[in-house]
Amino acid sequence: MFKNIRKILILLCIFLNSLILSANSLKDLSYREGNLVLTFEKEVSKINEDYDSKTPSLSIDFLNTNQINKSVVRQLNVNDKYISDITNDHYNNTTTTVIYLQFGTKYKLQKKGKEVIISFIEAKVLPKRNFTIVIDAGHGGHDSGAIGNGYREKDLALAVAKQLYSNLKRDYNVIMTRKDDTFIPLNERAAIGNRANANLFISIHLNASVNKEAHGSEVYYFEKNPSIYARERATAENNFDIAGTRAIESSNFLINDILYGMIQRESSSFANTILKNIVSTMSIQRRKVLGANFAVLRGSKSPSVLVELGFITNENDVRLYTSEEGQRNAANAIANAVRKHYWGILWKNIFWLYV
Secondary structure (H helix, E strand, O other): HHHHHHHHHHHHHHHHHHHHHOOOOOEEEEEEOOOOEEEOOOOEEEEEEEEOOOOOEEEEEEEOOHHHOOOOOOOOEOOOOEEEEEEEEEEEEEEEEEEOOOHHHHHHEEEEEEEEEEHHHHHHOOOOOOOOOEEOOOOOOOOOEEEEEEEHHHHHHHHHHHHHHHOOOOOEEEEEEOOOOOOOOOOHHHHHHHHHOEEEEEEEEEEEEOOOOOOOEEEEEEEOOOOOOHHHHHHHHHHHHHHHHHHOOOOOOOOOHHHHHHHHHHHHHHHHHHHHHHHHOOOOOOOOEEOOOOOOHHOOOOOOEEEEEEEEHHHHHOOOOOOHHHHHHHHHHHHHHHHHHHHHHHHHHHHHHOO
């Protein structure tokens, strides 16, 4: 009997020892400038890859792994020119890493000892300069815009606009209405885009309120018959440049109803994509996408949006945009919305071409 017990104990020890020896866990994850490095306790024996071009995303299963170390983040928000997010999960002896790619991004996976390295190749979204995008940093010069918590709207808007310019100029013809602390009338801002036959017009602003608790981001497109709230917001913004607003109102610029409807639909769709990206990237309250009669939007012949990044009068909101990192993250969110917008149009055209 004792011999049998001894045999069972020996077999149990061998079994437990084999489990310990075979145990493998994800102990570290690092991402830097297009390179993702996953480090395990020991070399991974089997890897399954699944690329989804529609999402687009890359799902990687690391088989025969027993856990993810507590120090490894389960979700990492990146939002750069290669990827948007990384998630990690473990189930049934498999660690799964899902990487959500920017449109057009390619990758190369290689194993190097205990490390699995995924290198991303920059998205060649569209041939450069196929589209012209105008970036409008709100206010400037003697017009400071809203002021709150020691910051001026004109300064923060310009900082984000510059980051957006740097991001988009790789793939598009990008024009800034102002590159420094200069005042540009509202009618001239719209005219800059019209003269360049712009495909998109993006105006960057920050909101303000007497209620310091008011917070969140919202995006506007041009609407002839806006809501009461949207009308009040447009009036407040237009009053910063009454002369420019009047110049647009007296210009007799009027697009026909068919073109107006087409531009409005595209602007509204683009506005929704921008707001979704900003809320996700900046972890800020989502307010609304609204139509409003902003003078700078009314004067534009192209699909146009006015982005209110957050409330400069709210301490938590404005803190998101005062650092270079925060400004770059906000710009990346908008830039990714631009790329997604044009990829959507491209695929729609391809679909109708073959229907």
